[in-house]
Amino acid sequence: MGAVQRRIGRGTAIVLALFAPVVLGQGSVVDEIAKYRAALQDGNPAELWEVRGEDLWKQKRGPNAVSLERCDLGLGPGGVKGAYAQLPKYFADADRVMDLESRIVWCMVKLQGYTDADAKRNPFGAGNDKKADMEALVAYVTSESRGIRMNVGLNHPKEQEAYRLGEKIFFYRGGPHDFGCATCHGDDNKRIRLQDLPNLTKTEGAQKAYTTWPAYRVSQGELRSFQWRLNDCFRQQRFPELEFTSDASVALTMFLARNANGAAYDAPAIKR
Amino acid sequence: MHRRHLTFALCAALGCAGILVGCATAPSDAEISAKAAAMLKASFKERGQAKLDRLDQDDTQKTCSEYAGRVPPKDVVDRIEKVNLASIRWPADGKFLGDWKSGEKIAQEGRGKQYSDDPAGPVGANCYACHQLAPQEVSYGTIGPSLYQFAKVRGYGLEIQKYAYGKVFNPEAYAACTLMPRFGHNGILTEQQIKDVVALLMDPASPVNK
Amino acid sequence: MNNSRRDTLRAGGGITLLMLLAAAGWLKPGVAAAQAWNKAAFDTKSMDETMKALGGGAPAQSKDIAFFSTPDIAENGAVVPVGITSSIPKTESIAILVEKNPNMLTAVFDIPAGTEPSISTRVKMGQTSNVYALVKADGKYYVASKEIKVTLGGCGG
Amino acid sequence: MADPMKIRANLVGDSTEVKVLMSHEMETGQRKDAQGKTIPAWHIQTVTATYNGKTVLSAQWGPAVSKNPFLSFKFKGGAKGDKVQVTWVDNKGDKRTDEATIA
Numbered sequence: 210m211g212a213v214q215r216r217i218g219r220g221t222a223i224v225l226a227l228f229a230p231v232v233l234g235q236g237s238v239v240d241e242i243a244k245y246r247a248a249l250q251d252g253n254p255a256e257l258w259e260v261r262g263e264d265l266w267k268q269k270r271g272p273n274a275v276s277l278e279r280c281d282l283g284l285g286p287g288g289v290k291g292a293y294a295q296l297p298k299y300f301a302d303a304d305r306v307m308d309l310e311s312r313i314v315w316c317m318v319k320l321q322g323y324t325d326a327d328a329k330r331n332p333f334g335a336g337n338d339k340k341a342d343m344e345a346l347v348a349y350v351t352s353e354s355r356g357i358r359m360n361v362g363l364n365h366p367k368e369q370e371a372y373r374l375g376e377k378i379f380f381y382r383g384g385p386h387d388f389g390c391a392t393c394h395g396d397d398n399k400r401i402r403l404q405d406l407p408n409l410t411k412t413e414g415a416q417k418a419y420t421t422w423p424a425y426r427v428s429q430g431e432l433r434s435f436q437w438r439l440n441d442c443f444r445q446q447r448f449p450e451l452e453f454t455s456d457a458s459v460a461l462t463m464f465l466a467r468n469a470n471g472a473a474y475d476a477p478a479i480k481r
Numbered sequence: 482m483h484r485r486h487l488t489f490a491l492c493a494a495l496g497c498a499g500i501l502v503g504c505a506t507a508p509s510d511a512e513i514s515a516k517a518a519a520m521l522k523a524s525f526k527e528r529g530q531a532k533l534d535r536l537d538q539d540d541t542q543k544t545c546s547e548y549a550g551r552v553p554p555k556d557v558v559d560r561i562e563k564v565n566l567a568s569i570r571w572p573a574d575g576k577f578l579g580d581w582k583s584g585e586k587i588a589q590e591g592r593g594k595q596y597s598d599d600p601a602g603p604v605g606a607n608c609y610a611c612h613q614l615a616p617q618e619v620s621y622g623t624i625g626p627s628l629y630q631f632a633k634v635r636g637y638g639l640e641i642q643k644y645a646y647g648k649v650f651n652p653e654a655y656a657a658c659t660l661m662p663r664f665g666h667n668g669i670l671t672e673q674q675i676k677d678v679v680a681l682l683m684d685p686a687s688p689v690n691k
Numbered sequence: 692m693n694n695s696r697r698d699t700l701r702a703g704g705g706i707t708l709l710m711l712l713a714a715a716g717w718l719k720p721g722v723a724a725a726q727a728w729n730k731a732a733f734d735t736k737s738m739d740e741t742m743k744a745l746g747g748g749a750p751a752q753s754k755d756i757a758f759f760s761t762p763d764i765a766e767n768g769a770v771v772p773v774g775i776t777s778s779i780p781k782t783e784s785i786a787i788l789v790e791k792n793p794n795m796l797t798a799v800f801d802i803p804a805g806t807e808p809s810i811s812t813r814v815k816m817g818q819t820s821n822v823y824a825l826v827k828a829d830g831k832y833y834v835a836s837k838e839i840k841v842t843l844g845g846c847g848g
Numbered sequence: 849m850a851d852p853m854k855i856r857a858n859l860v861g862d863s864t865e866v867k868v869l870m871s872h873e874m875e876t877g878q879r880k881d882a883q884g885k886t887i888p889a890w891h892i893q894t895v896t897a898t899y900n901g902k903t904v905l906s907a908q909w910g911p912a913v914s915k916n917p918f919l920s921f922k923f924k925g926g927a928k929g930d931k932v933q934v935t936w937v938d939n940k941g942d943k944r945t946d947e948a949t950i951a
Contacts, residue, residue, distance in 0.1 A: 238764060242842075245762035248772035249813075254916035256854045257871045264852075336873060340851075369507065377517035380549040382542045384535040385594050385669055386662040387653075393624065395550045401610050401622040403842075410550070427770045430873075430915040443525075447594045448535055450528040457524030460517075481766050728893040728939075733910040770914045789912060793878055797912040806904050806923040807863065813914040815876070 246479075255348055255425040255477035258432040262349030265342055271321025280316035282309070282350065293354035294474050297463045299365035306371040308462045310436050311454040313346055332453040333437050336430075344423070347434045351423055354474045359420065361467045368463065375464025378457055379409070384447040390461070392446075409465060416472035419465050424478040432477060435462060514547065529596035541565060545658035558657040566654035568666055569647050577642040577679050584681030585688075587674050588614055594669065606649075606664055606678055614681065615688035624660060631682040633690045645679045733796050750832035755779045756824050758837050760811055768841040773822060774811030781829040782808035791820035816841050855948035857932040864926030864950055866897060866904075868919045868934050876911040892917065892936045899923065899932050926950050 266277045266289075282292035283300070297308040303315055310332070317328040334341035363369050382389040393401060394409040408414035422435040439458055443451045451458055508516070521536050538546065541561050544553065552558070590605020592598050608614055611624035614631075635641050648655055650665030664670040670678070681687050759774040775785050785808060786799040792815070800810045808826070816822075819840045826833045851871035858865050870892065877889025891911040897904050904923040926932070928950050935945040 238842075241762055241764035242766050245764060245766050245772070248760040248762055248774075249770065251760075252867055252869055252918040252920065254869055254871075254918070257851060257869050257916060260854050261851055261871075366507075370513070373508075373513045374517045374520060376549075377514055377546075378521060380546050381517065381521060381538075382546045383538050384531075385667045387542055387545075387667070388662070389546065391550050392660045396624075399622070399624050401624065402620045403622075406624075425916075427767045430769065444595055444597060447531060449525040449531040449533055450596060452524055452526055455524030456520050457517075460520065728908050733908075774920075792912050793876075794910055794912065796910055798907060798909045800905060800907045800921075802905070803903055805902075805925065806921065809922060810905075811918075811920045813918050815874075815912045815914055 249427070249479050253425055253477065253479045254430075255352075255423065255432050255479060258345045258348035258423075258425075259352045259477065261340075262342075262345035262347070262352075265345055266349055271317060271323045273320065273322035275320055277313070277316050277320065277346070280313070280320060282312055289350055289353045291354050291357045293351045294357040294359050295361060297368075297371065297459055297466060298362060299367045304367075306365075306367050306459055306463060308436070308454070308459045308466075309347060309350060310343065310434065311459055313343065313350070314454055329453050333433070333440070334431055344432050344434055344437075347423055347436075348432055348477050351474075351476055355476070357474050359416070359466065359469045359472050359474055361463070361470055363467060371460045371463040372467055374457075375460035375462070378461050379464055386447050388446040388448075390442065390446075409468065412468060412471070415465055415468035419469035420472050420475045421478040421480070422476055424476060424480040427479065427481050530594065530598070530600040531596035541653050541657075548658060553658060561657035562654055565651045565657075565663070565666065566647075569650050569654060570665065570672075571643075572646070572672055572676065577639075577646040577676060578683055579673055579676030579678075579680045581677070581680040581684040581687040581689075583674075584677035584679070585615065587670070587678055588681055589618070604669060606670055606674070608678065608681075611661075616691070617688060628682060629689060631689055632685070637683060637685060642679060642683050645682050646675060649675050649678055729799075732799075733794055735795055750825060750834040753779060753826070753833035753835055756826050756833060756835035758822075758824065758835070759809075761822075761837060762839065763837075764840045764842060765816065766842055768816040768818070770813050771816050771822075771839060771841070772811065772813050774809070775824040775826075776807075776809040777824075777826045777828065777833075779808070779826055779828040779833055782826055783829075784827045785810055786823075786825040786827075787812070787814060788823040788825060789814060789816055789820050790823065791818050792816065850942055850944040853934060853936075853944065853946040855932065855934055855946055857926070857948045857950045859926055859928055859950055860922075863922045863924050864899070864932065865922045866920065866932055866934075866948075868897075868917075870895075870917045870919075870936055870944075872915070872917060872936070872938065874911060874913055874915045874917060878911075890938065890940060892938045895919065895934065895936045897921070897932060897934045899926060900930065904932075 269276050279286040281300075281302075282288060283295055283298050284290075284292050293309055296312070297306050299306050300312065300315070305311075307315065314325065314328040317323045318325055331339065331341050332343045334344050363372055379390045380395075382392070390409070393399070393406050394414070397408045397411070397414075399406045399408075407418040409418060419435070422438055423432055425432050436453060436458060439461060440451045440453070443449075518536075518538075522533065525533060525536060527533050541564070544557060544561060548557075553561070587606045588608035590603050591607040591610060592602060593604030598604075608628075609618055609621045611622045613621040613623075613627035613629050616629055631645070632641060644655075649670070651663045652659045652661040653663055653666075662669060664678075665672070665675055681689055684690070755778045757776045757778070759776055761773050761775075762771075765771040773787055775787065777785060782802055784799060784801045787797045788795045789797055797814045798812060802808050802810075814822075816839060819838070821836045821838050823834055823836045853871070854869040856867045872892050873890055874892065875887055875890040877886065879887045881887050889911050892909050892913070895905070895907040895909065897906070905921050907919070909917070930950050931947045932950060933945060933947045935943060937943040
């Protein structure tokens with residue numbers, strides 16, 4: 210019995226309820242929203258980015274006309290499966306802690322011969338006229354870690370330092386509103402307007418949040434990466450613009466990714 | 482402390498990062514804080530109305546960041562509240578209440594001060610993002626306490642009006658390291674806008690007090 | 692909630708009539724299904740307009756048309772999952788109509804013999820509205836409806 | 849050029865279940881840009897799915913089908929290794945055909 214048939218089975222139950230109002234009471238709004246989200250899981254448009262990203266990954270591109278298939282994401286050249294679940298990490302060749310996006314930029318420069326500026330151009334897409342290759346590449350690589358447990362290490366001193374810097378940045382308050390990440394994400398069971406806010410200082414909150422990015426944003430019709438999520442949080446914090454793959458973005462990602470350790474990675478996801 | 486000085490002296494003398502990694506103790510909390518602040522400066526770029534000086538912290542922001550969500554010790558709380566209370570500019574006309582209807586609009590308005598916002602456009606207080614106010618608005622946040630029936634339970638008197646004005650102008654004067662923005666102190670809202678928001682909280686005709 | 696939906700269905704007799712009328716425009720017998728996009732049907736903007744333009748009998752309300760994977764509440768109106776199954780013999784086509792959209796007709800699926808009369812897709816809804824599943828089977832029209840509430844998100848990005 | 853579709857075709861019992869994601873703006877023609885100018889409608893109008901040259905589904909869509917459309921249906925028959933083809937055509941005349949192997 211296939212998924213469609215099973216879903217039809219459930220649908221029939223809903224319709225029966227329609228004609229037998231006494232049998233089933235009113236479902237709560239929360240239950241119905243959960244049902245809405247469940248219905249979107251089957252056929253996540255993020256897959257369109259994954260397909261395009263895999264194609265881009267394997268295409269010979271850039272001045273050197275080579276693919277990214279020999280890119281070392283931390284598992285040795287060519288290792289993609291499970292790579293994202295161990296990022297960010299320290300890379301000796303760059304002598305720097307890197308998140309996925311930083312490492313893709315590194316490979317585009319070192320392997321494909323792009324300039325750093327070209328590799329970082331257009332990190333976030335906007336409609337079909339301004340598609341971001343980076344988001345597609347990120348969608349592909351992250352999809353290859355689906356189901357794998359987060360396992361971000363703090364072995365190298367620079368990894369330990371990045372984690373501590375990320376924690377400081379998380380609690381850093383500034384700007385005209387005195388906001389920091391912790392303003393919205395430092396306590397349990399809070400919401401902004403009707404939107405639930407994960408408590409990123411706790412393991413459960415960090416796991417739930419970190420393992421579900423990138424995500425296809427229904428409200429925007431775009432796939433959004435974790436770099437984008439951080440960028441847009443700082444916009445709403447009234448900070449200046451966070452630079453793509455900057456040290457602060459990587460340190461903050463290290464703090465949040467490490468806090469998510471132990472949870473099965475489950476993205477690209479789909480969100481409101 | 483002694484040992485770290487020694488390490489730095491040694492490394493400075495030899496000019497080698499490798500030894501630093503090999504022999505240094507982990508950097509202190511203060512060192513990490515200073516490095517994080519410098520890292521932020523290097524990681525952001527100005528955009529629209531959001532310039533890099535927004536990353537500069539005043540003493541309140543810096544101190545509250547250091548306590549990382551925990552309540553600071555009493556002497557620190559007293560210091561922050563004293564400084565912020567002294568900075569409040571009270572209305573010259575001695576009146577605290579404006580128009581609650583304008584206040585409701587300001588409480589609903591989420592735009593303002595973001596680099597994506599028009600600098601000439603509206604700047605709101607976005608109260609509903611964090612607080613329940615008028616019961617008609619069901620889309621409210623819970624980061625701050627419910628303010629429904631604010632004056633009905635506290636009283637409509639001048640002292641409460643003054644407290645409400647001061648709290649919106651500079652909440653750090655009353656609760657050190659609160660999550661609430663200092664709307665007057667930081668120049669987010671004008672005096673008139675604050676009066677209007679206070680009216681939303683205090684006016685007997687406001688839906689908040691129904 | 693269930694009661695009110697049934698009331699809406701009953702009160703909506705006039706609306707369902709429109710649905711048929713709109714439908715009649717695009718499902719003329721013998722017209723090749725694919726590649727012929729029926730502009731007139733998709734352009735229908737209001738009930739009045741549709742009423743004036745067309746005439747015909749009301750489709751029969753049917754318990755043999757079921758919605759599946761279709762929530763009562765949509766968190767975002769830009770993407771509302773709608774699945775429709777018809778158990779009416781000789782189902783030829785299934786259409787989705789959103790009552791309060793600027794254009795009511797959203798999609799028409801022709802079901803050749805051998806294909807199960809069951810489709811699912813996602814539609815845009817500007818606001819809370821009745822959604823109609825209109826089925827043509829053996830030359831006759833049948834309809835079922837379901838109200839879907841559209842909530843607006845918070846202020847987060 | 850339009851991006852590829854993501855098509856899944858799976859044999860379930862004696863039927864083939866087809867799920868399709870298409871990359872398309874599905875612009876309604878109701879929205880305005882920053883300058884207040886109406887953004888013209890741009891949407892898929894027809895979708896055709898074939899198996900062994902036989903049409904197994906055809907559809908007409910208006911602009912109220914969601915951006916990056918999803919479609920799922922099922923037809924009797926099909927054999928593992930065979931191909932299912934899907935074609936869409938939009939109101940600008942752009943079209944895209946992709947296929948998937950039944951698994």
